[in-house]
Amino acid sequence: MRQTSYATVTVLDEKTPRITAPALRRDDPSVHVETARGTGPGGQHRNTRDTAVRAWHADYPEIIVIRNSGRSQTVNVDDALAELAERIAALHHSAAMAAVNAQRRAQAEPDIAFTHSAFEGWVKHHASGQKWPLRAWEQGRFTMPRG
Numbered sequence: 668m669r670q671t672s673y674a675t676v677t678v679l680d681e682k683t684p685r686i687t688a689p690a691l692r693r694d695d696p697s698v699h700v701e702t703a704r705g706t707g708p709g710g711q712h713r714n715t716r717d718t719a720v721r722a723w724h725a726d727y728p729e730i731i732v733i734r735n736s737g738r739s740q741t742v743n744v745d746d747a748l749a750e751l752a753e754r755i756a757a758l759h760h761s762a763a764m765a766a767v768n769a770q771r772r773a774q775a776e777p778d779i780a781f782t783h784s785a786f787e788g789w790v791k792h793h794a795s796g797q798k799w800p801l802r803a804w805e806q807g808r809f810t811m812p813r814g
Contacts, residue, residue: 684766783801
């Protein structure tokens with residue numbers, strides 16, 4: 668019986684960027700907070716104070732967080748700033764992961780990729796097409812082709 672499928676294995680570095688949420692404070696000049704009267708259930712207490720909050724960061728104007736769930740402005744501001752910090756951290760994380768994934772794709776290019784065939788007993792370098800016996804490969808007895 669002949670094997671017709673092969674697996675190509677690329678060993679990549681484990682690179683997961685560590686991004687922490689920035690600590691945002693209301694007195695930070697780049698953090699903007701607007702207040703308004705809250706709407707919805709809550710009766711007299713809801714409509715007498717400016718409890719609804721809209722927060723954004725000057726460097727990330729596309730991220731706007733609106734909080735209207737608490738009955739106090741302080742609670743809504745704290746919640747809005749916490750979510751804003753989390754969303755900014757998520758934005759940084761996705762950008763960092765895009766850079767890591769670009770590096771991984773570059774590492775998997777054919778010039779450094781190999782196919783191992785245990786069934787046929789060889790290892791093939793993708794870019795040059797050069798093959799080595801599997802045993803020689805496992806023992807480190809091979810010469811890499813020059814670019």
